[in-house]
Amino acid sequence: MTTVLAAGDEFVAPQLFVDALRDAAPGTDLAFRTLRSPWPVEPFGPVGGVDEASGSEEGVLKALGDAEIALTQMAPFTAKVFEQAPALRLISVCRGGPVNVDLAAATKAGVVVSYAPGRNAAAAAEFAIGLMLAALRRIPASDAELRKGVWRGDYYAYDNAGIELDGTTVGLVGYGAIGSIVARVLNAFGSHVLVADPYTDPARAAADGVELVPLEELLRRSSVVSLHARLTPETRHLLNADNLRLLPEGAVLVNSARGGLLDYEPLPALLAGGRLGALALDVYDIEPPPADWPLHHAPNVITTPHLAGATRQTAHRAAAISAGEVARFLRGEPLRFVANPEVLPGGAPQ
Structure with missing residues (x-):
């Protein structure tokens, strides 16, 4: 026995x-x-x-x-x-x-x-797509405002209107089990998918209909960036104050992978300056984030308590x-x- x-x-x-x-x-x-x-x-x-x-x-x-x-x-x-x-x-x-x-x-x-x-690949991939849609279309903010009795018709104004995934360039940092599912869904939406992953075979990327590029190029070209890499000593703070400034104005950043992949310190300033148009976060450098965390009350930030695999x-x-x-x-x-x-x-x- x-x-x-x-x-x-x-x-x-x-x-x-x-x-x-x-x-x-x-x-x-x-x-x-x-x-x-x-x-x-x-x-x-x-x-x-x-x-x-x-x-x-x-x-x-x-x-x-x-x-x-x-x-x-x-x-x-x-x-x-x-x-x-x-x-x-x-x-x-x-x-x-x-x-x-x-x-x-x-x-x-x-x-x-x-x-x-x-x-948890299917669960995490679905959640990442959900965060993208929520951020691009202001779903949590508009829901919260309507529950308070505020009808935000001005969201239909051109300057406030959301962005579709169809035709949008989305960059995936990491292309393992989760990233590849996310790419498949994005392809179905009609997105142009960029991938930065040094371990991905170019032939596989081409067969999957994604474009394999260096990280800096991905950041420069992507309106939406979603993290899907493993956290290792080499990938800690893979996205940081230096390379986040490469993003196009108003870009959306999604992290549902690991908090350590992202340097959170520069995010409030990047939001305030408009480099980041929205953040959607499921993971954090400190979990749970402390009560005085500066992003708790920042506009255009979606936060969930590490639920992607749930x-x-x-x-x-x-x-x-x-x-x-x-x-x-x-x-x-x-x-x-x-x-x-x-x-x-x-x-x-x-």
Whole structure:
């Protein structure tokens, strides 16, 4: 019998992991332990040296016991946890990256760490399109004003009128699973799509009907810019005071990817000066933003509380991808998404 910890939360509940693994590994003799963290009711944060985690090291250790496998989304798997959980062999994290796992400590302990790319791609792509439309057509502002009894007929005045996606040049910074879906939808709207991504094959971009360009060219030419890159040390503040000034006057900027991709400090001045016509933000440099955050009351700013991936389908898909990795591990088959392949037999990626 293999003991498995299903360490869920208020989005991907422990039972989703249990059900998904039973479906993925029918007939396997499994015993389950469960743990539920308070995310997203309580924000994630750093725990014991890992980022974006929810819960405590002590809670994880108590729930783990002699479990050999763990499925999780937010539970902190730190150096302390690995030191005190010698039976652990695999952690399957149902996120695009295992940021809540101390990967160096896991590797040192010989624990395989898998992850779940693409789990929220459809949800995040749809949300990004929704933010674009909301910003371009002033949907939240006009709704709020009408609820106050203000009929803004002047939005029909030429200088105040919105912009269509049809025929508009939209720049996507990053062209992975999410960015490529966004591009497909924008192509259906009739947008001209630019992509800045050094890892994208030009032949693939051409086949997808998008134009692959350097970042600075994308910023100069795009009326709408949407971020879809992964956050790494190289991409932190990829958009900043220097290159944001390249945008056309009145451009719309959308960030539903990671707060760290964007330098938020220059945004109020760029809005006030008209370089930015609107901002639509789902992620922030500090989450949640503090009460004195200057963009809270700035005009032409749409803010949502990190909701891009919040669909029921995402929760089920995340659990299913992670359970599929566990099932392959139990059957001795190659895993699809391994963060530390050096711990595998032979040290080679599977």
